[in-house]
Amino acid sequence: MAVVAPTAAPTAPPKLIHTQTHAEVTRDVVGTLGTATRGYYMLLAGAVFFLIVGLVTFLIIVKDGLGHAGYNPPAFWSVFITTFVFWVGIGHAGTLISAILFLFRSPWRTAVYRATEAMTVFAVMTAGLFPIIHIGRQWIFYWLLPYPNERFLWPNFRSPLLWDVFAISTYLTVSTLFLILGLIPDIAAVRDKATGWRKKIYEMTSAGWQGTDIQWRHYSRAYLYLAALATPLVLSVHSVVSWDFAVSLIPGWHTTIFAPYFVAGAIYSGLGMVFTLMIPLRKYLRLEHMITTYHFDNLAKLTLLTGCLLFYSYSMEYFIAWYSGNTFEQTTFWMRPFGPQWWSGWTMITCNALISQLLWFRKIRQNLTSLFVLSIFINIGMWFERWVIIVSSLSNDYVPWAWGVLTPTWADWGILAGSFGWFGMWFLLFAKNFPIVAIQEIKEMIPTPRKRRAH
Amino acid sequence: MPSLRKVVPGVLGSFLHTDAAVDAIRELRSRGFRDLTVYSPIPNHEIEEAMEHKVSPVRLFTLVGGVTGCAAGFGMTIWMAIDWPTLTGGKPMPSIPPYVVIAFELTILLGSLATLFGLGLLSAIKARRKIMYDPRYSDNMIGIFVPAGAPQVPAIEQMLHDAGAVEVRNDVA
Numbered sequence: 001m002a003v004v005a006p007t008a009a010p011t012a013p014p015k016l017i018h019t020q021t022h023a024e025v026t027r028d029v030v031g032t033l034g035t036a037t038r039g040y041y042m043l044l045a046g047a048v049f050f051l052i053v054g055l056v057t058f059l060i061i062v063k064d065g066l067g068h069a070g071y072n073p074p075a076f077w078s079v080f081i082t083t084f085v086f087w088v089g090i091g092h093a094g095t096l097i098s099a100i101l102f103l104f105r106s107p108w109r110t111a112v113y114r115a116t117e118a119m120t121v122f123a124v125m126t127a128g129l130f131p132i133i134h135i136g137r138q139w140i141f142y143w144l145l146p147y148p149n150e151r152f153l154w155p156n157f158r159s160p161l162l163w164d165v166f167a168i169s170t171y172l173t174v175s176t177l178f179l180i181l182g183l184i185p186d187i188a189a190v191r192d193k194a195t196g197w198r199k200k201i202y203e204m205t206s207a208g209w210q211g212t213d214i215q216w217r218h219y220s221r222a223y224l225y226l227a228a229l230a231t232p233l234v235l236s237v238h239s240v241v242s243w244d245f246a247v248s249l250i251p252g253w254h255t256t257i258f259a260p261y262f263v264a265g266a267i268y269s270g271l272g273m274v275f276t277l278m279i280p281l282r283k284y285l286r287l288e289h290m291i292t293t294y295h296f297d298n299l300a301k302l303t304l305l306t307g308c309l310l311f312y313s314y315s316m317e318y319f320i321a322w323y324s325g326n327t328f329e330q331t332t333f334w335m336r337p338f339g340p341q342w343w344s345g346w347t348m349i350t351c352n353a354l355i356s357q358l359l360w361f362r363k364i365r366q367n368l369t370s371l372f373v374l375s376i377f378i379n380i381g382m383w384f385e386r387w388v389i390i391v392s393s394l395s396n397d398y399v400p401w402a403w404g405v406l407t408p409t410w411a412d413w414g415i416l417a418g419s420f421g422w423f424g425m426w427f428l429l430f431a432k433n434f435p436i437v438a439i440q441e442i443k444e445m446i447p448t449p450r451k452r453r454a455h
Numbered sequence: 456m457p458s459l460r461k462v463v464p465g466v467l468g469s470f471l472h473t474d475a476a477v478d479a480i481r482e483l484r485s486r487g488f489r490d491l492t493v494y495s496p497i498p499n500h501e502i503e504e505a506m507e508h509k510v511s512p513v514r515l516f517t518l519v520g521g522v523t524g525c526a527a528g529f530g531m532t533i534w535m536a537i538d539w540p541t542l543t544g545g546k547p548m549p550s551i552p553p554y555v556v557i558a559f560e561l562t563i564l565l566g567s568l569a570t571l572f573g574l575g576l577l578s579a580i581k582a583r584r585k586i587m588y589d590p591r592y593s594d595n596m597i598g599i600f601v602p603a604g605a606p607q608v609p610a611i612e613q614m615l616h617d618a619g620a621v622e623v624r625n626d627v628a
Contacts, residue, residue, distance in 0.1 A: 022496055022595035146535060154535035158543075158553045166560040174567045181571065185593070189496065192590030210588055213491075213506050215578045216498040221511040222574040226567055229517070233563045240556060444497045451472040451619050 022443045029186075029435045029442075030193045032285040036432050040284075047424035054418010057411055058133060066136050068411035074402050075394040077134075079412035082386040083419055084130030086269065087123045088168065088241055089262075089382060092234055093270020094120025095175060096302075098182070099230035108298050110441045111291045114186075115281065116274050117179045118436070122426040123273070124172045126419050131164070133415060160243045167240035174233055178226050184209050185219070186435040238266040245389065252332040252393030257316055264309035265385060268352065271303040272378025279372045281431060290437055293366050300365035303378070307356025314353050328398055335396050336388055340405045348388050351381020460585040465602040466625040467587040468615030473501060475619030476597040480505040482614050483601060492600040494592035502597070513573045520569020521562045528558030587626055596621075603627060 061068055069078065094116035101109035132141045144165045146155050155162050188209035191202035209215065242262035245253035275296070282291045321333035336345035355377050364370045396403050430436070470476040476493070480502065483491060493502050532554040540548050592598045599620075601611050605627050615623045 026496075026594045146531065152539060154539050156541065157532040157536065157557055158550055163553070163556040163560075166557050170560040170564040173564060177567055177571055181574075189593040192593045209593075211494050211496060211592055213493040213495070213502060213508065214580075216495065217503065217508050218511045218513050218574050218577045220498045221513045222570050225514060225517040225570050229521075229563050229567050229570070233560075236556075236559060236563075240560075440497055448473040448497075448499070449471055451475045 020446070021449075022446060025439055025442050025446070026189055026193065028287070028290065029437050029439045030190055032287065032431075032436060033190065033433060034198070040428065040432065044425065044428050047421045047428060050417045050421025051425055052418075052421070053414055054421055057414030057418060061133065061411060061415075062138055066134075068409060070407060070409040070412060072404060072406065074397055074399070075391060075404070075406045077390050077394060078406050079387075079408045079416060080130050080134040082383065082390050083416050084127050084134070085241055085262075085386040085390075086383050087127035087130070087419065087423070088171075089238060089266035089269040089386075090123035090273045091120040091127070091171070091175065091270060092238055092263070092266035093274055094118075094123070095178075095230055095234035096267050096270070097274075098178065099227040099234065102227045103231060107445060108295055110438060110445060112274070112278065112295050112299070113441075114179075114182065114438045115278055115431075115436050116270075117175070117182065118427065118430050118434075119270075119273060119277060120175050121172075121179050122423050122430070123270075124168065124175060125426065126423045128168055128172055129419070129422070131168075160240070160247045163240045164244055167237045171233060171237045174226070174230055178230055181219075181223060181226060182438060182441075183434060185211060186439040189439050190435055235263055238262045245393075250393050250397055251326070251328040252321075252336075252389065255317065255320065257313060257320070261310075261313035261317075264306045264313065265352070265382060268303060268306035268310055268356070269378060269382035271299055271306065272375045272382065274299060275303075275371050275375030276379060277427065279368050279375075281436070285431070285436065287437060290442065293368070296368060296371055297362070297365045300359050300371060304356060304359035304365075307352065307359065310356070311353040314349060332393055332396055336392050339392065339396070341388070341392060344384050344388050345392070347384040348381055351377045352385060355381070460583055463584045463586050463602050464604075464625070464627045465586060465600055466608055466611045466615065466623065466627070467589070468599045468601075468612075468618075468620035469589060469591065469622040470597040470599070470619065471595070471621050472619060473499060473597065476599060477501045477505045479599055479615055479618035479620065482618055483599070483611070486610075486614070488601050488603075488611065490602055492586060494588065494596075494598035494600070496593055496595060496597075499597075511577065513570060513577060516569045516573025516576075517566050520572075521566035523569070524561035524563070524565030525558050527565065528561035529554055531561075532557050587624075 069080065071078065094113075097109055098113040098117040098120070101113070132138050135141060144155065144162065157163075183205075184207050187202050188206040188211065191199060191206050194202050239259035239262065242258035246255060246258035248254065278291065279296075282288060318333055321329045324330075336342075337349070339345070355374060358364050358370075358374065364374070391406050395406050468479060470479070476495075480491060480493065484505070484507075491506065493506065495502060529551075533549040533551075536549040542548070586600050586602070589596070589598055599615065601615075603611055603625070608625050608627050612623050612625065
């Protein structure tokens with residue numbers, strides 16, 4: 001038997017980090033903060049403009065009612081719920097990277113996790129607004145909570161919508177705490193370099209952190225447990241969101257695959273948003289030596305994995321619809337690609353199941369321009385996935401004479417634009433005022449200097 | 456603004472090398488200076504071992520918080536179902552399976568809040584003293600603070616120098 005010579009020498013593991021010393025890490029990350037350019041302020045102004053559009057739309061809805069949103073029986077869930085699920089989903093990639101990959105001790109997570117975690121918190125902050133916008137009488141949203149009231153009425157805990165209240169508020173709280181906990185040592189590092197009024201702000205927000213042995217001892221453990229708690233949480237949140245649909249009897253919703261299908265979709269959409277945000281951010285903040293092509297390659301592999309899971313879920317949905325023998329289920333799934341809103345059905349399949357398959361090619365995974373373009377398709381595709389699931393199922397249910405086509409109105413678009421403005425504003429403010437790269441964790445990857453030779 | 460914390464004077468040694476700092480900790484502790492404060496920009500296992508720290512009790516807070524959350528989740532939903540009965544299909548009043556979701560979320564919520572509370576509480580115990588600090592300890596240096604009175608200062612300073620400190624100073628009047 002001929003001995004096959006290896007065609008190439010085994011490649012060395014890619015360098016995770018191109019910074020040499022602890023001092024350089026602090027210097028480079030602190031360098032991303034402070035005075036911003038004109039381009040930044042223009043982006044911020046754009047975000048605030050969209051936010052104002054959303055706010056005005058919201059005020060009109062509060063004044064006149066939800067009729068502006070184009071609801072017609074039997075479809076009373078449309079763009080607001082679609083966008084709610086979209087933003088909750090975006091959040092999931094951040095927690096996957098910050099908590100799950102932390103438990104897996106994945107070294108490449110370090111450089112990107114802070115930005116994705118911030119994205120999570122702001123995405124969930126955005127998502128949390130939608131149920132409140134959607135309920136109609138927004139000023140009594142607190143009726144959702146089990147608080148002691150004069151009539152001794154309690155909410156119905158058998159309703160998935162109430163599970164959602166608990167899941168989303170827990171998710172918002174825990175992901176915010178996780179972000180803040182990770183930030184504290186980094187804010188302290190920035191504080192020790194800052195001057196003037198910025199120093200005052202960092203002094204307050206660093207919670208007295210000095211990096212003493214006692215603080216590190218408790219901190220490392222607390223961070224580990226928070227990661228361990230956030231991991232099952234993130235898997236539960238989108239499962240609970242999916243049960244909002246799956247527990248009902250609407251054709252197209254009532255399936256057992258929904259929980260894993262939604263979680264995979266959530267991570268896929270979140271990774272799409274990570275690319276959309278990080279590729280320009282890295283260039284603008286000059287972090288090319290910390291967030292490298294290697295990181296994006298790994299993120300793209302995760303995107304490919306979740307994209308394949310979505311491909312499988314879509315196929316299963318159609319197969320089970322046919323195999324069930326249920327006319328209503330079959331009709332709903334026939335209407336998705338061939339009904340009046342065929343274009344939304346095909347957008348979903350193309351952008352999610354098909355376009356993600358391009359990531360099998362290393363050339364595409366390692367080319368940031370192609371990844372950025374792809375990520376826009378992912379964002380659009382995942383919004384349409386929720387639109388298709390929600391609207392096509394509702395507007396074609398058991399009573400054929402009530403079937404119709406739901407068209408979004410100006411109010412829907414106004415609130416959607418406002419949500420992007422709200423999210424963008426928070427993310428931009430965060431990126432310029434807090435360390436977007438985890439200083440302390442990057443330092444942990446650099447060998448500490450020694451007096452004696454390393455053993 | 457005058458600090459409310461009690462000022463404790465002592466000697467502060469700054470190190471660039473981890474092994475030098477670990478040598479200093481071992482030496483100081485063997486000579487009876489056990490009340491050390493070590494500053495470092497990152498958590499360090501060698502320092503932790505030299506200081507002979509036990510595993511942080513923060514995990515107890517996580518456990519108690521999580522168990523409380525779970526119990527509260529089931530307790531609240533079951534009690535509320537019985538307190539305001541809405542009979543459906545003659546089934547038992549508290550329906551346990553859906554309540555698992557609420558109990559699960561509250562386990563995580565209270566577990567996380569308790570973890571952070573424990574972290575704050577445990578870290579605050581020693582932080583009530585005001586001792587010397589240097590901004591470089593959040594950047595790239597390791598600092599060792601030894602509380603000391605005037606007679607002990609020369610010996611401690613000598614020990615820190617011998618271990619390889621790049622800078623030693625004291626605020627003993």
